[in-house]
Amino acid sequence: MPRRGHRTGPPGCPPELRHYEQRLAIRLSASKLTRAHRMLARADSAVAAHLQRRVREPARFAAFVAGHSSYASDTPCQRCGSSARTVYCASCHACQVRRRPLQLTSTGKVAAWPPALRSRAGWLAVCDERRRERSGECDSRTFGPFTATTTPTGKLSISAPALGISVPDMGALPFDHINHLCRLYPEVLDVLRFAGWL
Numbered sequence: 132m133p134r135r136g137h138r139t140g141p142p143g144c145p146p147e148l149r150h151y152e153q154r155l156a157i158r159l160s161a162s163k164l165t166r167a168h169r170m171l172a173r174a175d176s177a178v179a180a181h182l183q184r185r186v187r188e189p190a191r192f193a194a195f196v197a198g199h200s201s202y203a204s205d206t207p208c209q210r211c212g213s214s215a216r217t218v219y220c221a222s223c224h225a226c227q228v229r230r231r232p233l234q235l236t237s238t239g240k241v242a243a244w245p246p247a248l249r250s251r252a253g254w255l256a257v258c259d260e261r262r263r264e265r266s267g268e269c270d271s272r273t274f275g276p277f278t279a280t281t282t283p284t285g286k287l288s289i290s291a292p293a294l295g296i297s298v299p300d301m302g303a304l305p306f307d308h309i310n311h312l313c314r315l316y317p318e319v320l321d322v323l324r325f326a327g328w329l
């Protein structure tokens with residue numbers, strides 16, 4: 132019984148190619164395409180035809196034959212939306228690079244740092260926002276019964292003692308609740324506009 136996520140396709144390695152698997156200690160499947168696979172595919176057209184049947188996306192196989200490390204996939208990444216995938220295992224290229232731990236040399240020094248997620252100026256701006264928030268800086272305004280307070284990092288809290296409403300962090304509120312509040316009290320729309328949410 133095939134399980135979800137398991138592919139049912141052509142059978143595994145044919146018997147006449149099995150000696151490659153034993154000699155090179157590799158699997159002739161689409162799950163991992165390495166340099167050894169490419170050298171085999173270039174030397175033996177039967178291996179190339181077998182791998183072409185196993186690889187789902189033609190673009191991945193074309194990039195594999197051409198010796199590229201990534202290709203444009205037809206399925207965007209569920210995590211970041213990028214469509215560049217690695218030829219090696221068809222995982223998202225950007226997510227793979229971001230998740231990679233520090234690369235060390237044999238002496239334990241850092242050989243490559245992970246790519247920066249922010250520019251230096253962007254990081255300094257974030258630090259400045261956090262410092263201003265710690266020092267208690269905030270911006271308050273009143274809209275009808277509501278008092279809205281925003282902090283430098285963008286946190287929004289509203290309170291309306293007369294209505295018995297107090298929301299310390301609007302960002303933590305589910306969208307449906309915010310939508311409901313907006314329909315009950317039109318002033319909440321002004322609050323959101325004040326906070327730059329609309």
Ligand SMILES: [Zn+2]
Pocket residue numbers: 208209210211212213223224225226227
């Ligand atoms: Zn991704």
